[in-house]
């Protein structure tokens with residue numbers, strides 16, 4: 107039997123690439139360079155399946171392929187706001203993602219950012235590495251206590267709930283939630299959490315706010331200058347969701363002029379380009395999109411793509427079909 111041909115847009119963990127090669131006729135992007143729209147269009151014309159990830163901008167330009175051979179985009183990652191839903195539907199493409207298997211690790215990174223920002227960990231490390239530490243003193247790099255404080259979670263899905271678990275059960279935090287739909291009271295009860303009616307009502311009540319909603323046009327600049335003004339002056343914003351969810355210019359202003367105390371970012375609008383206004387803020391902790399970057403999560407994501415491909419080519423609805 108002829109194996110379906112699949113194109114993988116970036117290098118994946120070796121164990122997953124090996125499994126993929128057993129069942130499919132695989133072509134890898136061996137140089138691991140991010141692909142431009144013409145290369146993505148060629149892939150869609152040439153292979154039965156394209157396996158993209160967050161660095162592939164599958165917008166109107168890349169999906170302008172009237173004669174696509176590909177019938178499925180099996181995305182490596184849970185977020186798929188880099189894929190234009192309307193264009194994918196117009197081409198009749200099935201789109202799948204990789205939920206659940208990275209939720210714990212992404213929540214771990216959100217906790218890391220929260221703790222690092224509150225305890226000024228990046229500032230401390232910079233000081234040490236620059237040879238500027240003059241020793242312990244009672245007034246040195248004073249941060250904010252995290253335990254027992256109030257955490258607002260915007261987007262209470264899989265990762266938002268993992269964040270609540272860590273913050274409530276590990277750090278005794280009070281949890282407030284804002285979600286697009288009503289959250290099951292039994293789920294809220296697990297974290298003694300309260301769902302708040304609106305983002306505007308949530309922000310002034312929180313010491314920390316962590317974003318866990320998807321990106322995409324509907325959530326672009328969900329956190330803007332007006333909403334940053336609603337936060338407490340001693341509060342912190344954490345974003346592991348998508349860069350476009352935060353107006354980065356407004357965030358840089360808020361950090362620079364002490365409208366809020368600090369922030370922690372894992373994701374950036376237009377990444378890997380970094381807004382220079384942000385890079386100049388000392389009260390900002392920055393990580394390079396590390397949410398799912400553990401061996402365990404990255405392998406599980408790849409095997410989850412394989413599950414989706416196996417379903418699709420066996421004529422079943424893939425378990426993680428999103429389009």
Ligand SMILES: NC(=O)c1ccc[n+]([C@@H]2O[C@H](COP(=O)([O-])OP(=O)(O)OC[C@H]3O[C@@H](n4cnc5c(N)ncnc54)[C@H](O)[C@@H]3O)[C@@H](O)[C@H]2O)c1
Pocket residue numbers: 184185186205206208209212260261262263264265266284285286287318319320321324325328346347348372373395396397398399
């Ligand atoms: N930093 C990373 O490496 C990393 C890793 C994984 C996921 N992510 C991001 O995290 C996102 C969430 O992943 P998930 O698996 O928890 O998704 P999910 O679908 O389980 O949860 C998202 C939740 O956000 C809610 N929501 C959507 N828009 C909202 C809005 N405007 N206001 C309030 N709530 C809103 C939805 O109702 C849903 O409950 C992904 O879409 C992805 O962009 C980032």
Ligand SMILES: O=C(O)[C@H](O)CO
Pocket residue numbers: 159160182183184185186208397398
């Ligand atoms: O959404 C995700 O899974 C991560 O951000 C990587 O794409």
